[in-house]
Amino acid sequence: MNKRIDFILGSFFALSTIIFLFIFLTNDAFFNWAFERHHNILSWYIRPLFIVPIVLFAFKKSWTGIFASIFALFTSMFWFPVPATSSSDVLSFLAYEMEYLKGAWDAPKFLMSVTVPAFFIMLILAAWQKRWKRLIWIVIGAAVLKIIWSVVFSGDAGMSIITPAITGVVICIVGFYFYKRRLSVRK
Numbered sequence: 381m382n383k384r385i386d387f388i389l390g391s392f393f394a395l396s397t398i399i400f401l402f403i404f405l406t407n408d409a410f411f412n413w414a415f416e417r418h419h420n421i422l423s424w425y426i427r428p429l430f431i432v433p434i435v436l437f438a439f440k441k442s443w444t445g446i447f448a449s450i451f452a453l454f455t456s457m458f459w460f461p462v463p464a465t466s467s468s469d470v471l472s473f474l475a476y477e478m479e480y481l482k483g484a485w486d487a488p489k490f491l492m493s494v495t496v497p498a499f500f501i502m503l504i505l506a507a508w509q510k511r512w513k514r515l516i517w518i519v520i521g522a523a524v525l526k527i528i529w530s531v532v533f534s535g536d537a538g539m540s541i542i543t544p545a546i547t548g549v550v551i552c553i554v555g556f557y558f559y560k561r562r563l564s565v566r567k
Contacts, residue, residue: 381444390443397451405481413458415478419470420460424541427456428548431503431519432555438507439559446504472537473530480533495525512560516553523549 381389403410417423430453437445480489499522506515523545530538 381442386442386444390445390447393444393447393451397447397454400451400454411478411482415457415474416462417458417460419466419474420463421466421470421544422460423457424544425547426459427453428523428544429551430456431548431552432559434500434503435507435515435552435556436559438504439510441508450500467540469537469540473534473540476534476537492529512556515556519549519552 404414405411430449433449434446434453437449483489485493499518502518503515503522506518527538527542527545530541532538
């Protein structure tokens with residue numbers, strides 16, 4: 381794909397992500413519909429997996445791949461059906477997340493929310509520059525911060541995020557390792 385088309389398609393997915401987030405945060409019916417599906421624990425496990433394609437496309441300098449992967453990461457929260465049952469910790473944690481997202485936006489909350497785009501920027505730059513160690517530390521750091529945020533602000537219910545977060549980190553690191561190894565073999 382030529383660079384101009386890649387940039388145009390990448391911009392389309394970036395704009396689609398912004399529109400999705402705007403609708404998600406402003407439309408209560410859509411917000412509740414999406415969160416009902418986010419109760420399905422599979423969505424918790426799939427979301428971190430999109431870090432691998434984000435990194436691989438950043439490594440290849442593909443705007444389309446990067447922003448299509450980010451769009452997929454955000455929308456994957458509602459890809460799965462509403463579960464028949466959910467654990468009390470999952471229900472409690474998601475209730476906290478919903479309240480957090482719909483509550484008043486003060487300076488601390490705004491600063492915490494800036495960490496999400498900062499994570500993506502650091503992740504993409506590290507991959508773009510082929511800084512593998514930095515990339516691994518960014519992924520580990522993001523998971524640790526997500527766990528800390530979850531536990532500090534939602535109590536014991538935040539513990540429900542630990543297994544998906546650690547699983548995501550392990551899969552990302554293994555994915556990066558195999559991709560780097562494949563590149564070494566090619567050379």
